[in-house]
Amino acid sequence: MTSSTSPVSPPPQPPAPPSWWRRRVVEPVLNILKQGLTPKQLSLTVALGVIFGLVPMMGITTLMCTATAVRLRLNMAALLLMSHLLSPVQLLLIIPLMRLGAQLLGDSAGPDLTLEQLEHLIANNWRDAVHLLWQACAGAMIIWAVAAVPVGLLLNFGLRPVFRWLLARQAKKTEAAEL
Template identity: 60%
Template structure:
């Protein structure tokens, strides 16, 4: 190698998956921002629970109120709750049918 020759560049990193970019990296960034693992677990657990409640439009209000009351990270709670909206839509019909069966219709 000559004294003025630059070393070869390393190969480019492989592209990150959608799940890693949209879900894992934001949660890891929140963890690095000073959120303890216990608080992060509570935030994710409550976000999943509130995200699956089959009442549209309430998710944001309820999760924000609980995050304020328990002093949890609101951004993480909203992220997880709104990521669950796909599951909420998928479970809407089974919940409605289960309620109709239970009511005796």
């Protein structure tokens, strides 16, 4: 009697769950690409999302995105997604932009925007502290507005060919899946 031992194959492994990056960033962006937006609309949405995501003032990003999306008839979810993905970068840029803004609009003999100087002003002269913060915020917004124009134009026109290619590739995949 001959016994043949056949190798036992291990059971198939379930696919690994998608990473946080894939679930939270890649898949939402791919879903937006499937919504029928033109490359022009997509590039404008990304460009404005980046610009609004880097505004050096906390709390106005969503308002700016919503108003712009309604006015220009853009995809509000895509615009908000792009702007809120840049929140960590926004937080990194706020302090340097406020320092530059304080220098831009402040007196050359006036106090510099440092944490120690701000603490001292708040403790001793709150009006000067408010004035310094106002100058810093206004100056940061001016710097942001000046920088936003070339960045927005570069992104808008630079991303159009990329989105044309992505949409054509997506259409080919959809067409192949239907066959």
